[in-house]
Amino acid sequence: MAGRIKDEDIALVRERARIDDVVGSYVTLKNAGGGNLKGLCPFHDEKSPSFNVTPSRGFFYCFGCQEGGDVIDFIQKIDQITFHEAVETLAAKVGIQLRYDESGAPMQRGPSNQRPRLVEAHKVAAEYYVEQLFGAADATLGRQFLDKRGFDKDAAVHFGVGFAPRGGEALTNHLRGRGFTNAELVASGLSAEGQRGLYDRFRGRLMWPIRDASSDVIGFGARRLFDDDKIEAKYLNTPETAIYKKSKVLYGVDLARREIAKGRQAVVVEGYTDVMACHLAGVQTAVATCGTSFGDDHARVLRQLLLDHDQFRGEVIFTFDGDEAGQRAALKAFAGDQAFAAQTYVAVEPDGLDPCDLRLQKGDAAVRELIGRRVPLYRFVLSNVLSKYDLDRADTRIDALRDAARLVVSIRDRSKVDAFTRELAGHLGMEVDQVRTEVYRAASRPAAAPASNDRSQPVVVQGGDAPPPPPRVDVPSPRDQRFVIEWDVLKVAMQHPALVGVAFDELDDQDFTHPWLAAIRSAMAKAGGPSAAPPGEAWVVAVRDAVGNDPAAAVVGALAVDPLRLGREPDEAYALALLARLQELTCARRIQDLKSKLQRTNPIDRADDYNRMFGELIALEAYRSDLRKRAITGAL
Template identity: 65%
Template sequence: MAGRIRDDDIAEVREKARIDDVVSQYVTLKNAGGGSQKGLCPFHDEKSPSFHVTPARGFYHCFGCNESGDVISFLMKIDGLTFTETVERLADKYGVQLRREEGDAREEQRPKGPPRQRLIEANKVAQEFYAEQLATPDALVARQFLAERGFDQEAAATFGIGFAPREGEALFKHLRGRGYTQEETVEAGLVAIGRSAYDRFRGRLLWPIRDAPGDTIGFGARRIFDDDRIEAKYLNTPETRIYKKSQVLYGLDLARREIARSSQAVIVEGYTDVMACHLSGVGTAIATCGTAFGDDHARVLRRFLNDHEEFRGEVIFTFDGDAAGQKAAIRAFSGDQNFVSQTYVAVEPDGLDPCDVRIKKGDAAVRELVARRVPLYRFVLSNIVGKYDLDRADGRVDALRESARLVSSIRDKSKVDAFAREIAGMIGIDIDEARAEVRRAANRRPGQEPAATTATPPPRSNVPDLRDPRFALERETLKLVVQHPMTIGRSTSEIGPNDFTHPTYRAVWELVAAAGGPGAGAGDPGWGTKLRDAATDPEVSSTIGALAVEPLKKEPDAAYVAEHVIRLMELTTARRIAAIKSKLQRTNPVEQPEGFNKMFGELAALEAHRRALRDRLAGPPS
């Protein structure tokens, strides 16, 4: 069995893999001041960004859910990797040669099946193979399909489009020739097992589906031959360790930077629609892969859209103008509250999708389609109201009832009144009548739970709040210890555990002391990670993560360090003085002269020590 990876190689991986580069492949980050960046947390749903990354220290911390760590722990959590898989993946990307300890069998237990990176590599090899096959004589029908839709060879190369040979084992043989086992090809979703192994996609036009960083993780395959025995128009990669259709957005690898820049996302219905939009200048287009746009898709998109209360962008859905498109719009409206951004619908009056618009009307028409967007709620309510004859009293009643049922179902109750006003205007009734029907619809809905307006508070604990002003000095001092161990250095030689009154902060200091004190972290880029890894209490581990990324009030110098360290010791001295004074008041000097005199001497010494600390804080006389 191979030995564990050498510690110095792991340290090199941490140093070369900049955490902001890695995290920005999953989250749109904005400057937050003090050398920190922030964005929406990828580990929990939130409306305001509380996820901070500090590149200088290689740390991240979410002040909402308290997740924290370094570049390795980030990838482990977000991609479900083991420690070794993560280090190997980063080493490969950033050019670090990994070495292993001889005879050390403490290698971590891998999950069953091939390593995740092997599945990604197999999909990459498959994509390259399919792209090469698109140029073969057998792929003539595939090339004609693309040409009829206005996609030339350059467009096909941009999107990595390929062709799966009709032969049943062409890809499987190619992958075996490249050293991939049958298990790996099956686990990657490329090969299926019947009487024998065979290619999952045969005789179809293929679009590679990539994750946000750009790794191919699956394929979408379109039927192009009439004699294809599988009737389904599209086939997609099945669920695998790397491909989860409820979390995958086609085109996100190409669109994510433009989405972040413009704070706009255009959600279309198919692969060719994504291509048409991008080639027409709408570089924010994305699509789901064989499934409806759902809550998980929204959570993924929000991280790149930078969708939060401080800045509202746009989410634009495109739907066909038919009944299916209207049904999709209603489904999108039900998930409207997933976004802080404003939601819109872009529908071509002729009922054309973006690909057909480009073919028949040109690139400018695609851009105009997006520009003519209308609010999603108005589109949905107009479609409902439009089904009824509003010149008849019973038609107006039915339109009001159906509209009210839809409005009463939304989770964001702050929007209900505005939507009720919209209904009243469309139907031509009094606003109070619309409001009353919405209330009745809500009461009629069985099993309805009241909308949550705020997060459920965590259970109360006897441990005081870490941000209680009483502990502000302890927190600031520990931020110096974690972030600037070289600067604070020997200044902490007089500090001990008793200087920290909050139990969590005291535990952090004890970890620092056990590691050799702040001086041990001087020049060590992995200092914060070492402290965090040494913590056995999740609360302490999370606190170290927060201390590592939270900005200081200013760039620390000797005076700033001295102010915090000396003031911390002065507070400790003041507490000891107060305790002795209290005990002196309870001691009879006649009955206990020895104890009284000893305490009086200690009090005098402590008073002198406090004056000395104050003198040090004031500095030498001018």
């Protein structure tokens, strides 16, 4: 356990760590108007962007999965760490030295937050490796390797390429000298533990730093150089650590992410030198996987960077070798094609050269032309499927048709099925109707079960051992049309508290018919009310903290980022008219209740009660008329 971080330091972290910069390192954000930014949610799969960020209030909210919060919450959720750890992580990024209140109640914590220290260790290691590449005598082979592949010193420096000394403990001792503990060195994956203590995991290898989208070094890729290297694998990668997950990492994403977002294109190559070659040749959208094949998590990262959805389709271009391994990779990529709204392509050099060798032999223009000659992934896979059959024989043509028909019906864009059917008929030399019949037959066969990561289908569990579903709480959405005025009032109070000021204090829970919205009004009052609201995100944080563990906390972020339906900047007249409209609705409910009571009251037997209620009704009708005029005056 450790002392609590001082509140003023937490507030300073929120102020210094701009939410658009932090979120923008994970997700491509586009201007959505009204000071809002929008992108694809990193917390659930979606085809259209519903993830909103409002920098002026320091909040994010997804209207698809209801995840929301401030910049600290975002880091908590995206890195799956505690609040305490998220504050420490952000503080390290923005250069804030945190202070801890040791006299207060201790902070209950899990394992110590390792990320800042592990990232720092990798930063020091990357700098050390670069120094070794250009200063160590035994790094000559590494420099020659780069030179033979067309990479000079400037290129090596740009990509941070370094060299791990052949000695067994050189980096370990260097990091110890910089204050890192043995436990931190092992946790980072930079050192390993043997019978005689710690030793360098990477020895005598050319080193590529692997960075995340925010440019933090989180791992390394290491290329074998020496014949007497006891580890025969040509490439080694950092093992899985608290900060390095190979299934979610793309080499070069730190350099490519802005160009990917700008050009709506991502080029997926197979190796570190291919990324270098592409970038130096002008294809600055190139990335590569790190020691693993391209998978669903990689696709999710690219979709967020591409802002990949049906209205703004980009393109993902895979470069594969023309050999059997490359064909298998293409088939796997095609199997995951459904993950993209973007169009998927393949770029293969006829000579079988990868981008690095192509640049070396034919120059930068040839690399650009390779990407320019891309062909749809479907056509590449179809060509590979048909190449397995002897199309000169009638029987094997039928086998080829059946195999290819399954491919045609699996394409994502259903409007293209007929066109691809005709194309397949041309390849096979068959009548279109015959091919179409087989395609229909393939489409009528039972589809394969959805993959385990396909969240678009409900999961049905059968059998007596399945746990019963949790009880359902039937609370309507607070954004239901029935509550639209209540929602809009709270949006203005959250986003522009000065406009509603003390007039908001006249409201009470009776003005809000949705329990969550009533709870938020109470929280605003508890936080001091809009008239005393602190500036920017501090007001949103204060309201959220006042809500506490109430379910209403889920929509605080939504109120902070949901654009006003006004088309212009709101003013005080608009805000007061909105309040009047809300109070008018409350008044109308009271009038309805009173009329119901009058109908049930005998005017003779209970004359006093009847006359009192009748007088109250007249006063309420007059008040309602006044409220309506105030609402109309504000031009709602």
